[in-house]
Amino acid sequence: MNPATGAQLGAVTNTPLELIPAIFEQAREAQRVWADKSFSERRRHILKMRDYIRDNADELAKIVSEGNGKTRLDALATEVLPCLMACSWYGKNAEKVLRPERREPSSLLWVGKRSEIRYEPLGVVGIISPWNYPLSIPFGEIVMGLMAGNAVLLKVAAATPLVGQAIEQIVAAGELPEGLFSHIVGSGGKVSSAMFENGIDKLFFTGSVPAGKQLMAQAAESLTPVSLELGGKDPMIVLEDADLERAANGAAWAGYQNAGQSCGGVERIYVHESVYRKFVDLLAEKTRQLRHGVPCDQMAVDIGSMTTAKQRQTVAQHLADALANGAKVVAESQGVGDQDGEFHPATLVTDVHHDMLLMREETFGPIIPVMPFKTEDEAVALANDCTMALTASIWTRNTKRGKRLANRVKGGVVAINDHLYTHGMSDLPWGGPGESGIGRTHGPEGLLEMTKAKAVNWDWLRAKRNLWWYPQDQESYQAIRNAMRMVAPSSGADFLRAAGKVVPVMVKKMYL
Structure with a gap:
């Protein structure tokens, strides 16, 4: 269903669970063939996918926009383009990252020993992806998994199955061995259980904190490794010397983009008291200028709809709780056209505090709460007062000052004078501590997550025995x-x- 209009877009048949063992068997057979290919051979297949993305970018953006509710420009810039860049970067750099690594002896006592660390494919990896970035999140992991030599089984969110079909078309353009990639359609819980039961070698999950904890508990029964990219309640700190125009523009983008449904987006802003009022006025002006409505080719709106009714209701609950506890709505975006879909206006809120749901739980919607602070110490304490720490940003004209402050702010990514863009940088790791998850995707770190390290050690001195072998004397x-x-x-x-x-x-x- 198109969440902005309620129109039915199509239907996708669930994958019969009884077929999953055969899918696994075929994947394992294909993976053995694929793992024997060189990095340059794998790269040729990946670049065919890249070319398909380039040549079908408009259609892919349309499919994402209609299935998720985001605007066409948003879909093109934050979903389609990063997929193309991922093909280029991983295709070029996977061999450099994953080539065998020589290790020198750690002591003179090991003078005759030589060691090599090899990064071998895991085998068959599973990817369970969310609806907020239904194309770019799973596809980046697909490319990492394939370049590392794995077979990949994908399960996309139930809200965006047609994007899963689009991914099938992209991968098909790569002309991979039959069965190396499969798209499994169905209930997240049933599919994940089937993956564990059939011996998935590692599961990569992006989604909510509660769902991630359930998956981790399931994985523990078979000691299956997992990579979990979960929640974000990301802070933005605006210092007194910040460029307020840029900071307000950045806040509007990172807080309202994708209708606020970004785990790495701005969820709370702390502004130095000396510039607090000016910043709020600037952001209020920019908020009122934004248009929310049904996405279309004419780019007549800036913000589309939310993706699910359930998430829109969560956002409404957080806002109602804040207002009941003294918060004030300062500005909202303008509705354009039919508003029968899952719409929520971009909303700027002040007079907030940390006892509110809006400041403690992941809202995942187009609401920006702003709160003043007096000192850097107070700003850091407020920013770190959270169980999640995916990303954060610091806004200042003094880069050195920003870097020093970044050392004190929790987060997998801390940006200075920008926010909500590093997920699209294939060379940087993505993930965070605490309830933001376990492990990293993207960058060299993401490629390494797709492998298992093996140490190979040999002795070139060819001794008859080691000193500590028998007989003991x-x-x-x-x-x-x-x-x-x-x-x-x-x-x-x-x-x-x-x-x-x-x-x-x-x-x-x-x-x-």
Whole structure:
């Protein structure tokens, strides 16, 4: 259904659960073939997907817009474009990140040893993706998984199944081995259970904190590794020396974009008391100028609809709680045209405090609460007063000051003078501590999450035995005892004395 109009867009048949074991079997067979391909071979397939995205960008933006409710420009800029850039970056850099790594011996006692760390594919990875960025979130992980040598099973959100079909078309353009990628349609709980039951090698989930905790509990039964990208209640700190025009523009973008349905968007703003009123006036003016309504080709609106009725009701609940506890609505966006869909105006709220739902729980809607602060210490304490820490931003003309403050603010990403853009940067990791999740996607860190590390160690000195092997005797004991003084000598002379006692015994025991 189109959440902005209520019109039915199409129908997608659920994947019969009894077919999932066969899907897994085929995926494992295809993965063995795929893992033997070189990075350059995998890259050629990924670049075919990139070219399909480039050539069908308008249609993809339309599918995302109609299924999610966001505007066409929003869909193009924050969904389609990042997918294209992901193909280019991972295709180019996966080999550099995942090539075998030589490790030097950590001690003179290991002088004959050589080591190599290899990053091997996990096997078959599962991706369960959300409805707020139904194209860019899963597709970036698909590309990472494929470039790392894995098979991928995707389950998209029930609210946006046609975007899942669009992803099928993109992947089909890559001409992958049959069965290497599959799109499974159905209930999130049933599909995740089937994935665990059939031995998924790792599950990548993006969604709510409660759902992430349930998945983690399921995964614990089989010790299946998970990567969880969960909630955000992201703060924005505006210092007294900030460029207020830029800060207000950035706040409007990061707070209202995608109807506020961004886990990395601005959910609360703290402004220094000396510029608080001026900032609020600027942001109020920009809020009133925004237009919300049904997205269309003519770009007649700035903000589309929310994606689900349930989420719109949560937003309304948070706002009602804030107003009941003394908050004030300062400004709202203008409704344009038919408002029968899941619309909520962009809303600027003041007179807020941390006892309100609006300041403590993830609202995930187009509401921006603003609160003043007196000192940097107070701003940091307010920003960090949250169980989630996905992203944050600091606004100041003094970059050095911003970097220092960034050291004190919790978050997986802390941006200075900008917000809500790093998810589109394929070279940077995405994720955060606390209830924002576990693990990282994107960047080198995301590629490594798609692999398992294996250490390969060998001995080039070709000794007959190691010093600590059988038979055990007093001479070996004393040699190992003296070796400890080589590792941690009290002086240079102590090291030389110990070496003089260890080396003859090593030669005797290991080579003679």
